[in-house]
Amino acid sequence: MALVVQKYGGSSVGDAERIKRVAERIVATRKAGNDVVVVVSAMGDTTDELLDLANQVSPLPPGRELDMLLTSGERISMALLAMAIHNLGYEARSYTGSQAGVITTSVHGKARIIDVTPGRLKTALDEGAIAIVAGFQGVSQDTKDITTLGRGGSDTTAVALAAALHADVCEIYTDVDGVFSADPRIVPDAKKLDTITYEEMLEMAATGAKVLMLRCVEYARRFNMPIHVRSSYTNKPGTMVSGSMEDLPVEQALITGVAHDRSEAKITIVGAPDEPGTSAAIFRAVADAEMNIDMIVQNNSTEGTGRTDISFTLPKEDGAAAMAALQRVQEKVGFKGLLFDDHIGKVSLVGAGMRSHPGVTAIFCEALASAGVNIEIISTSEIRISVVCRDTDLDAAVRAIHDAFELGGDEEAVVYAGTGR
Amino acid sequence: MALVVQKYGGSSVGDAERIKRVAERIVATRKAGNDVVVVVSAMGDTTDELLDLANQVSPLPPGRELDMLLTSGERISMALLAMAIHNLGYEARSYTGSQAGVITTSVHGKARIIDVTPGRLKTALDEGAIAIVAGFQGVSQDTKDITTLGRGGSDTTAVALAAALHADVCEIYTDVDGVFSADPRIVPDAKKLDTITYEEMLEMAATGAKVLMLRCVEYARRFNMPIHVRSSYTNKPGTMVSGSMEDLPVEQALITGVAHDRSEAKITIVGAPDEPGTSAAIFRAVADAEMNIDMIVQNNSTEGTGRTDISFTLPKEDGAAAMAALQRVQEKVGFKGLLFDDHIGKVSLVGAGMRSHPGVTAIFCEALASAGVNIEIISTSEIRISVVCRDTDLDAAVRAIHDAFELGGDEEAVVYAGTGR
Structure with a gap:
């Protein structure tokens, strides 16, 4: 008997009909002789609706309370999913992140998983039940407050539980058939990959492939937990993410795929002094504003001027704050101007x-x-x-x-x- | 410095605007020098919407999962209320029933409070914060599962927390100015009562006055916790529920008020044998179907027939099941017919x-x-x-x-x- 952890995203459980279909798939996995733990996201637009409510009440809601609010989304979807499974004649019990033993840091909104103590899940499995767990959430080790894990949190929850429970595989259900050689919306003959190594998947995720989030793949690689990325609309096998590049056979395909990303902007520092310390001062200013920068290029100094241009990319949503941070150090660093390009x-x-x-x-x-x-x-x-x-x-x-x-x-x-x- | 427990119902927190108004009232109480613990219900129609979702997924949802689902309602309202208070410059922390230490039996959907261990609330108060607690919910002592308390559960949560924290008063905010001598929608000159004893309030609640639920008044009487019933739309004092009849001064008004109830139906058993054991057999059948009956009347036997009619009242929603239960014993008991009257x-x-x-x-x-x-x-x-x-x-x-x-x-x-x- 294998132990399978399955994760279903918000669109897979977007309404009552879809929840019932997901329940059928879970029961089919159980009937095939597997123990099943399911991680589920909030239904469709629930999170956006809750955020909208929060904004109506407060322009800058405290993180602790925002997490308390948002975690009600998974509470709804997981309870409904457990009901739908009961209706098919199988025992299912839903658990919040806290009840499932997902222990995190106390950084609200983007907590990181520190430990997983899935005692209640093990008991449920031992008693023959299917365990349904709220994705995206946990409880902080220090304050015992409810936390959320931020983007990709539900996938990470699934991989973390799979690792803690020594599952045989972690199945991530999504709205595509797997990982593709490029985005099929742009490249119609893009090919579904049958397998991909952790390292390649990390590079694909880091450069814009949205099917899996970086942190989830990092977690899987650390615990060597195979991820099966597959569609919740078909029964076809998807893409198996597992193994290291080092173990690849020599005849392995040269190239995995093409990823793209429209979410970044470019900032150019114009006419910076071409002398030691300039780059350090610039990137210290950006780092202190807690921005993640991606690519950097520094031109050769324009001959005779002793000055150079430095460009870097960063997430568009961080653009305004980064520009402000740089403006504050303009005089000290001594560059001439700032350009912002989000096209x-x-x-x-x-x-x-x-x-x-x-x-x-x-x-x-x-x-x-x-x-x-x-x-x-x-x-x-x-x-x-x-x-x-x-x-x-x-x-x-x-x-x-x-x-x-x-x-x-x-x-x-x-x-x-x-x-x- | 007094400790005030306040409870706001679903209509008081029905939308973002109302939540902000309630936040202002809470902050005013805090500013007046009181420690404040707030119990809040789910926003307006949330509970009905969640029940509707449950019914779309399963005709007979398991109680454990229904409770998990419904408790997300208070989670939303309490987090939003805490945010609104933060926005006014005061520290507020929301707590689920479980976090607030509301320990219950494990009867899902109508759990009873066994114990209250409000350690985290005390810490929050000691640290100068306002504590916001989800009404209507707790955690079962045996299974550690989330439970709901059923009708009137939020009021009962408030009274139970007030008793456990040795609060000075438990204020129940509602959409009327207090307890009235009759329903003002029927009697335009109905008078708001300034005070009422626990015993009188119990009788009023038991006979249809909807402003407070019976179990909440029972709890308050047991712990001698004064309840101040007042409007969330005005600052006028409402009705203070406290004290025993035994302590009333002699010149106390003879009569408290008139209550009415449209929620009951009457079942009449026609031509029952007028002999020992008939009533016992009839009411055993109804009790075994877990119906609560209210009033009973048995006519004198019609002369010469040796038969009598027995009528009783019960909640309308139990009518169909009670009729079915009685029909099953008709032959054994030997009565002639059954009448059902819900007018x-x-x-x-x-x-x-x-x-x-x-x-x-x-x-x-x-x-x-x-x-x-x-x-x-x-x-x-x-x-x-x-x-x-x-x-x-x-x-x-x-x-x-x-x-x-x-x-x-x-x-x-x-x-x-x-x-x-």
Whole structure:
């Protein structure tokens, strides 16, 4: 008998009908002889509706209370899902993050999981019940207050519970058939990947593939927990995320896929003194404002001026705060001006085979050139190349690279609407 | 410094605007130098909406999961209320029933409070915070599962917390100005009572006065906790429920008020054998179906037939099940038929002075006769007379009795819409 942890996102449990379908799938897994633990997100738009209520009451709600509010979303979906399973003749019990033993830091809104003590879940399984757990939430170790885990929190809950319970697999149900060689909405012949290593998945997630969040993949890699990403609308196998690059057979495909990202903006510091300490002062200012920066490029000093331009990318929503932080240090650092550009896109090529094939970068750049896409910033890792281009060129860039590396499959990918948290 | 426990019902926190008004009232109480603990119900229609969702998923949802679902209602309102208080510059922390130490039996949907261990509330108060507690819910002592307390649960939560914290007063905010000598919607000159004893309030609640639920008054009497029933729309003092009849001064008003009830139905067992054991068999059948019966009347045996009619009243919603239970024993008991009548009303007169004034019953019946109201069943306690009449006669009956005992005040009562749980 295997132990399967399943995670269903908000769109999978968006209304009563969908909840009943998910219940059928869970019961089918149970009937096949598995112990089942299910992690569930809040129904469809619940979280947005609750946030809207909070904003009506207070412009800056305290984190503790916002977490208390938002965690009611999963409470609703998990209780309804347990009811639907009961209705099919199987015992199911719902548990809040706190009851399931998800112990976190006390940073409200983006707590991190410290420990998982799933005693009540084990008891439920021993008694033959299916355990339904609220995703996205836990209880802080210090204050015993209810916390939420922030973006990707439900996926992380699922992986963390799977690791703590020594599950055989963690199935993440989503609205796509798995991880694709590119976004099927942009590249119609994008191919579903049957397997992908943790490292490749990390690079794909970090560069914009939305199917799995970075932290969830990091957690899975740390505990070596296989993740099966699959669709809640079909019974087809999805993509198995597991194993290390080191274990890949030599004949493994060179390239995994193309990821893209429209969520970033670019800030350019114009005319900064080309001397030691300038970059340090600039990035200290941004770091102190708690911004995460992504790619950085520093031009060669314009001859004779002793000055240079420095550009970096960061999430669009952090743009305003970063500009303000930089403006405050302008005089001290001595740069001439600041530019903000949120019409950029980023396209990345990921593949474990890349590191031993120096020709990849050349093919990559030639493909972009043929498609008439201008490269503004370029950065690479051992298994990834990323470039920044105009946002209007992004779709063409994704298609050109996908074609150049012959990543396409034979059939068109099916695309569903909606996404969960 | 006094400790005040306040309870706000669902209509008082029905939307963001009302939540902000309630927050202002709470802060005013805090500013006046009091420690404040607030018990809050779910917003307006939340509970009905959640029940509707449950019914879409399962025709007979398990009690444990229904309680898990419904308790999300208070979670939402309490977090929003805490945010609104923060926004006014005061520290507020919300607590679920479980976190507040409300320990209950494990009967889902109608759990009873066994114990209250408000350690976290005390800490919050000691640290200068206002504590907001979810009404209507607790955690079962045996299973550690979340429970709900059923009807009147939020009021009972407030009284129980007030008793456990040795509060000075428990204020129950509602949509009327207090307890009235009759329902102001029927009797325009009904008078707000300044004080009422626990015993009188119990009789009023038991006979249809909806402002306080029976179990909450029982709890308050047991712990001798004064309840101040008042309006959340004004600052006027309401009605203080406290003290025993035994302590009333001799010159205390004879009569407290008139209560009425439209929620009952009458079942008549026709042609039952007039012999020992008949009533026992009938009421055993009803009791085994877990019905609560209220008033009972048995006619004298019709001369020569050896048969009699027995009527009793019970909540309308239990009518169908009671009829079915009786039908199953018809052959064994040997009665001729069953009648069901849900067009009845019940009017009651309550007053601590009644027991020493035998003339009350006469005035009561004369008033009904003058108003042309026919009495179908009559029952009395030491401080109450109740009669069943046609439901169409009920308003006239209430007014006639209210007039006959000169219970009216000088000003018209203000009536607000809505009610909480």
